[in-house]
Amino acid sequence: MTGMTLDATARRGHALRAAVEQDLLTPDNPVIGLLDVTAIHETAAALRTAFATPGVTVTHTFAVKAAALVPVLRLLAGLGLGAEVASPGELSLARAAGLPADRIVLDSPAKTVAELREALALGIAVNADNPGELRRLDALRAASPSTSSLGLRVNPQVGGGSIGAMSTATATSKFGVALRDDGAEEWIAAAYADRPWLDRLHTHTGSQGVPLDLMAAGVRAAYDLAERVNAAAGRRQITTLDIGGGLPVNFASDEVTPTFDDCARLLRARVPGLFDGRYTVVTEFGRSLLAKAGTVLARVEYAKTAGGRPIAITHAGAQLATRTVFAPDAWPLRVAALDATGRPKGGDPVVQDVAGPCCFAGDLVARARPLPLLAEGDLVALLDTGAYYFSTHFAYNSLPRPAIHGYAASPDGSVRFALVRAAQTVEELLAESGAEESEALMGLGRS
Numbered sequence: 001m002t003g004m005t006l007d008a009t010a011r012r013g014h015a016l017r018a019a020v021e022q023d024l025l026t027p028d029n030p031v032i033g034l035l036d037v038t039a040i041h042e043t044a045a046a047l048r049t050a051f052a053t054p055g056v057t058v059t060h061t062f063a064v065k066a067a068a069l070v071p072v073l074r075l076l077a078g079l080g081l082g083a084e085v086a087s088p089g090e091l092s093l094a095r096a097a098g099l100p101a102d103r104i105v106l107d108s109p110a111k112t113v114a115e116l117r118e119a120l121a122l123g124i125a126v127n128a129d130n131p132g133e134l135r136r137l138d139a140l141r142a143a144s145p146s147t148s149s150l151g152l153r154v155n156p157q158v159g160g161g162s163i164g165a166m167s168t169a170t171a172t173s174k175f176g177v178a179l180r181d182d183g184a185e186e187w188i189a190a191a192y193a194d195r196p197w198l199d200r201l202h203t204h205t206g207s208q209g210v211p212l213d214l215m216a217a218g219v220r221a222a223y224d225l226a227e228r229v230n231a232a233a234g235r236r237q238i239t240t241l242d243i244g245g246g247l248p249v250n251f252a253s254d255e256v257t258p259t260f261d262d263c264a265r266l267l268r269a270r271v272p273g274l275f276d277g278r279y280t281v282v283t284e285f286g287r288s289l290l291a292k293a294g295t296v297l298a299r300v301e302y303a304k305t306a307g308g309r310p311i312a313i314t315h316a317g318a319q320l321a322t323r324t325v326f327a328p329d330a331w332p333l334r335v336a337a338l339d340a341t342g343r344p345k346g347g348d349p350v351v352q353d354v355a356g357p358c359c360f361a362g363d364l365v366a367r368a369r370p371l372p373l374l375a376e377g378d379l380v381a382l383l384d385t386g387a388y389y390f391s392t393h394f395a396y397n398s399l400p401r402p403a404i405h406g407y408a409a410s411p412d413g414s415v416r417f418a419l420v421r422a423a424q425t426v427e428e429l430l431a432e433s434g435a436e437e438s439e440a441l442m443g444l445g446r447s
Contacts, residue, residue: 049260058282069390081103088115105127116137127202153175169214199237208249242284252332311355323392340378352368353369406420
């Protein structure tokens with residue numbers, strides 16, 4: 001705490017306690033998500049400040065997949081951010097949050113004709129993923145004029161990071177036009193020459209496990225390509241460079257590293273032309289904007305031992321922390337042990353497993369983790385879960401999606417909460433599981 005301002009760690013501590021005191025977490029409501037609204041304000045401000053450059057227009061969009069929650073998108077919109085969407089559902093969320101068309105970008109490797117038609121009708125920017133999609137845009141534009149800014153996504157093929165599944169710029173990545181393949185650059189040059197209305201270029205190299213140097217190399221490759229296309233056109237045909245997002249997050253501590261300032265400073269050094277005013281710059285950060293703001297709070301339902309190892313059975317597992325459960329080495333999470341009041345639990349560390357509620361043996365959010373020994377009725381907090389953990393629910397065992405609450409903590413320790421998403425009800429679970437069509441199969445298969 002500095003002066004009258006609480007830091008993120010202190011705010012989180014107060015919120016965990018207050019969630020219990022205000023009955024957000026109870027024996028009958030044993031898992032919730034929490035979002036630090038102050039942290040979101042701070043991170044958005046850090047992003048804007050890092051990239052701010054006199055004479056350069058920078059549009060920051062938030063990757064909706066990282067937190068597909070309308071109140072979060074509305075908050076970010078109020079903080080000056082747009083939305084990067086990759087499906088009809090995400091576009092609907094962005095529009096429900098009040099995002100104007102000129103602050104929405106549509107990316108996806110599998111856009112349907114209907115999706116493209118809607119985007120063009122609304123005036124939303126589109127990054128075409130491949131030649132087939134570009135041909136669809138040709139036909140749609142010929143049928144109906146559009147104000148949308150349109151361009152291509154290229155894969156600079158600069159290599160992958162430490163998590164293969166998150167590496168988008170490998171030689172065989174499914175995303176974009178592979179820039180280094182034989183004849184690719186010639187095809188790209190012709191595509192722009194034949195279409196004076198193509199005015200943007202997109203690449204996305206960064207992600208968790210991808211070092212900043214590699215991300216910068218991908219941006220540099222796209223920038224150099226734009227320069228060559230513009231030189232061939234004899235004019236500034238490409239006016240917007242969409243550099244994607246993917247700043248990795250430190251999941252090992254509360255320290256924010258790397259920072260948006262680290263990212264912008266490296267890009268200024270490696271791609272100075274990006275900031276000389278000739279291009280509008282678009283970013284698409286997601287995880288790095290929200291991860292540190294989120295916490296999953298769950299009750300320990302039972303404590304037991306197996307083979308001499310203590311196991312805490314909690315209500316937070318694969319249904320929320322899907323990546324952590326199935327790829328723990330790539331997606332480790334910090335787990336805080338709390339007592340029943342939401343305060344840090346005392347005692348010497350004991351090596352134990354922290355398990356989730358799903359009915360398979362691998363549903364563990366922490367394996368052999370030294371923590372104060374957890375007992376029935378204690379709580380666990382999964383830290384740094386503000387991105388993806390609240391919007392990529394895994395419906396194993398038909399476990400309902402938990403409630404999510406935003407919070408603001410005051411210097412005196414008081415905490416105000418606002419409901420972001422209500423807990424999923426049994427009725428909602430039944431509806432999405434086909435309850436209204438319960439008799440649909442009974443008449444099939446009879447002779």
